Amino acid sequence: MNDRTIKLKDIARILSVSESTVSRALRDHPRISLATRKRVKTLAEQLDYMPNQVARNLQNRHMNAIGVVVPKLSYYLYAQAISGMEEVAEQLGYNIIICQTNESAEREQAIVQELLSTRIAGFIISLSSATVNFEHFAKIKGRKVPLVFFNRECEDIHTDRVIIDNFGVAQKAVEHLINSGCKRIAYFGGPMEVQISNRRLEGYTAALAAHHFPLNSDYIVHTEFNPESAYQAADHLLRLPQPPDAILAFSDQFAYTLYRKARELGIAIPSELSLIGFNNEPATSLLLPALSTVDQPAYAMGKTAAEILFQQIQRPKDYYRAQTKILQSQLVLRGSTL
Amino acid sequence: MNDRTIKLKDIARILSVSESTVSRALRDHPRISLATRKRVKTLAEQLDYMPNQVARNLQNRHMNAIGVVVPKLSYYLYAQAISGMEEVAEQLGYNIIICQTNESAEREQAIVQELLSTRIAGFIISLSSATVNFEHFAKIKGRKVPLVFFNRECEDIHTDRVIIDNFGVAQKAVEHLINSGCKRIAYFGGPMEVQISNRRLEGYTAALAAHHFPLNSDYIVHTEFNPESAYQAADHLLRLPQPPDAILAFSDQFAYTLYRKARELGIAIPSELSLIGFNNEPATSLLLPALSTVDQPAYAMGKTAAEILFQQIQRPKDYYRAQTKILQSQLVLRGSTL
DNA sequence: TTGTACGCGTTATCAT
DNA sequence: ATGATAACGCGTACAA
Numbered sequence: 001m002n003d004r005t006i007k008l009k010d011i012a013r014i015l016s017v018s019e020s021t022v023s024r025a026l027r028d029h030p031r032i033s034l035a036t037r038k039r040v041k042t043l044a045e046q047l048d049y050m051p052n053q054v055a056r057n058l059q060n061r062h063m064n065a066i067g068v069v070v071p072k073l074s075y076y077l078y079a080q081a082i083s084g085m086e087e088v089a090e091q092l093g094y095n096i097i098i099c100q101t102n103e104s105a106e107r108e109q110a111i112v113q114e115l116l117s118t119r120i121a122g123f124i125i126s127l128s129s130a131t132v133n134f135e136h137f138a139k140i141k142g143r144k145v146p147l148v149f150f151n152r153e154c155e156d157i158h159t160d161r162v163i164i165d166n167f168g169v170a171q172k173a174v175e176h177l178i179n180s181g182c183k184r185i186a187y188f189g190g191p192m193e194v195q196i197s198n199r200r201l202e203g204y205t206a207a208l209a210a211h212h213f214p215l216n217s218d219y220i221v222h223t224e225f226n227p228e229s230a231y232q233a234a235d236h237l238l239r240l241p242q243p244p245d246a247i248l249a250f251s252d253q254f255a256y257t258l259y260r261k262a263r264e265l266g267i268a269i270p271s272e273l274s275l276i277g278f279n280n281e282p283a284t285s286l287l288l289p290a291l292s293t294v295d296q297p298a299y300a301m302g303k304t305a306a307e308i309l310f311q312q313i314q315r316p317k318d319y320y321r322a323q324t325k326i327l328q329s330q331l332v333l334r335g336s337t338l
Numbered sequence: 339m340n341d342r343t344i345k346l347k348d349i350a351r352i353l354s355v356s357e358s359t360v361s362r363a364l365r366d367h368p369r370i371s372l373a374t375r376k377r378v379k380t381l382a383e384q385l386d387y388m389p390n391q392v393a394r395n396l397q398n399r400h401m402n403a404i405g406v407v408v409p410k411l412s413y414y415l416y417a418q419a420i421s422g423m424e425e426v427a428e429q430l431g432y433n434i435i436i437c438q439t440n441e442s443a444e445r446e447q448a449i450v451q452e453l454l455s456t457r458i459a460g461f462i463i464s465l466s467s468a469t470v471n472f473e474h475f476a477k478i479k480g481r482k483v484p485l486v487f488f489n490r491e492c493e494d495i496h497t498d499r500v501i502i503d504n505f506g507v508a509q510k511a512v513e514h515l516i517n518s519g520c521k522r523i524a525y526f527g528g529p530m531e532v533q534i535s536n537r538r539l540e541g542y543t544a545a546l547a548a549h550h551f552p553l554n555s556d557y558i559v560h561t562e563f564n565p566e567s568a569y570q571a572a573d574h575l576l577r578l579p580q581p582p583d584a585i586l587a588f589s590d591q592f593a594y595t596l597y598r599k600a601r602e603l604g605i606a607i608p609s610e611l612s613l614i615g616f617n618n619e620p621a622t623s624l625l626l627p628a629l630s631t632v633d634q635p636a637y638a639m640g641k642t643a644a645e646i647l648f649q650q651i652q653r654p655k656d657y658y659r660a661q662t663k664i665l666q667s668q669l670v671l672r673g674s675t676l
Numbered sequence: 677t678t679g680t681a682c683g684c685g686t687t688a689t690c691a692t
Numbered sequence: 693a694t695g696a697t698a699a700c701g702c703g704t705a706c707a708a
Binding site: 050052054074095099100114256 | 452456
Binding site: 345346347357358361362365389390392393394396397398 | 700701702703704
């Protein structure tokens with residue numbers, strides 16, 4: 001920061017008024033005469049004065065920024081969701097500090113600690129896939145710092161959350177597969193610790209049960225969120241003696257991997273293998289055949305999460321009931337299903 | 339922020355030492371006895387004391403955060419680049435405040451103003467496509483706040499920049515198209531104001547000139563960064579009486595649009611139309627045929643930009659020479675070219 | 677080795 | 693309608 005930055009004191013000295021008058025005038029305090037307000041503002045404009053937010057924040061006891069903690073920015077869903085948060089934060093004059101955990105629990109803890117120290121006004125968090133210990137979240141709540149989970153949540157913590165209906169839409173997807181005549185339906189999911197993956201698994205299970213399909217553990221796959229693991233798992237699944245004739249994948253990225261593997265093995269989509277992904281990423285509609293997928297309201301999820309967070313921030317802290325907001329997602333059927 | 343937050347004063351009172359001693363002890367000041375250092379740290383640990391970064395920042399005259407201003411987070415390149423910046427910032431204990439301009443010049447100005455007021459330690463910026471006025475950048479420099487441009491830069495401002503060799507790699511791409519027998523080669527670029535698009539256009543032009551190809555203005559397309567504009571432009575280009583038999587696209591996203599249009603019009607890739615994109619997005623290798631593209635060192639670009647920024651931040655401000663770092667990108671040839 | 681006193685830039689409280 | 697003063701929480705020059 002340059003030393004020649006204009007501050008309240010400078011304006012006050014020049015106009016021969018007190019600093020408090022300047023401070024108030026700039027913020028349109030009603031008890032300052034219109035005349036001085038005008039004088040102050042004009043000079044401030046001329047000198048290109050900008051209030052020092054750090055000093056303001058020290059007074060406020062917290063920063064005019066919220067912390068957003070996500071697994072990876074390059075996951076399409078998070079980039080979208082963050083845009084939704086920005087829309088809200090911008091209007092209230094808040095900045096967004098974004099941190100990626102890269103699916104590491106340790107990194108997540110360190111980030112939370114760091115952001116607490118930074119005195120951000122609140123957290124919006126989507127868990128890393130490796131997170132199994134929740135003390136850092138408890139610490140946030142313990143310090144009465146507002147916290148909202150979105151997408152990947154943590155049931156053990158009593159706070160607001162914004163999620164989609166993972167169970168329902170997975171169920172719907174599997175029912176479509178059943179209705180289109182598929183007999184051996186698999187679920188290609190994320191790590192066992194990931195809530196939303198398990199919710200989708202439950203939807204899958206429920207759909208099978210409702211139609212009296214047997215549950216085959218060979219058809220339930222858990223894999224890490226990296227291309228290599230997914231590739232190995234895909235190889236194993238599609239080389240089974242009785243390979244599946246339909247797969248619900250946890251993400252479009254996983255579905256991409258399954259496309260790859262299916263092509264390698266000469267398995268035709270959708271005649272021999274139906275495929276449904278999750279996220280409706282931009283390129284899904286370009287694949288041949290185009291990928292059927294679940295369109296998630298990522299932007300709305302981010303926006304809603306931010307709105308709820310600011311409710312928490314602005315509400316008196318003593319009294320509030322945690323709410324869970326469930327947004328609907330949409331099954332988009334394209335060429336990869338019958 | 340909770341009122342019962344532990345501060346230096348509390349620790350000092352409990353241990354009957356002065357606040358400064360606590361302050362110094364916590365930061366391992368050598369002139370504090372090992373014994374008291376130990377005592378202080380133990381108690382701080384017990385009470386789960388966390389230094390108030392806002393107060394520290396007020397002292398330091400700037401925040402322990404840098405501002406990153408990009409057009410859109412959902413552009414793959416920026417998500418990648420930000421990961422690179424994070425790696426650097428994390429080690430130095432800095433946060434990253436990310437703002438999207440959504441390709442709006444007004445938004446960019448507002449963001450810069452806001453971040454200046456927040457007293458961030460420095461800026462890393464990639465211009466919006468609509469930016470034609472550079473006063474906000476001049477203001478940053480005027481206030482001696484460190485600034486590094488990356489990817490999309492601004493030549494009028496004397497500061498550091500990290501870019502790729504847009505000219506060279508575009509030239510190389512077009513030469514490949516020429517060598518593979520293409521005769522009517524088009525460039526499908528971004529808005530006229532976008533530096534890097536124009537650089538690539540120059541590379542395109544140079545390659546054509548070197549091989550004594552005529553320059554046909556019908557084959558030089560400028561379009562906005564939204565799917566609709568791109569779609570219209572693609573339609574126009576591919577319906578020309580003499581349609582191109584090869585296209586260098588500014589981005590993979592544009593290339594996707596060209597795939598779509600080519601399929602609609604029944605134009606075969608690559609036999610009737612060769613296609614090269616930019617960015618090497620994950621799905622490019624999955625298309626049929628797979629998209630040839632330019633792989634950009636996005637992560638390295640972000641990392642380098644951050645490294646240079648922190649050099650500026652830590653160096654005495656009086657003396658430094660602006661540097662321009664040019665990173666090499668790689669032509670990746672796949673099925674969409676002959 | 678430790679303590680005192682002041683400053684960082686702003687806002688809130690209490691006067692006037 | 694305006695001013696003086698303290699406070700926000702920490703770091704540091706100067707003392708001791």
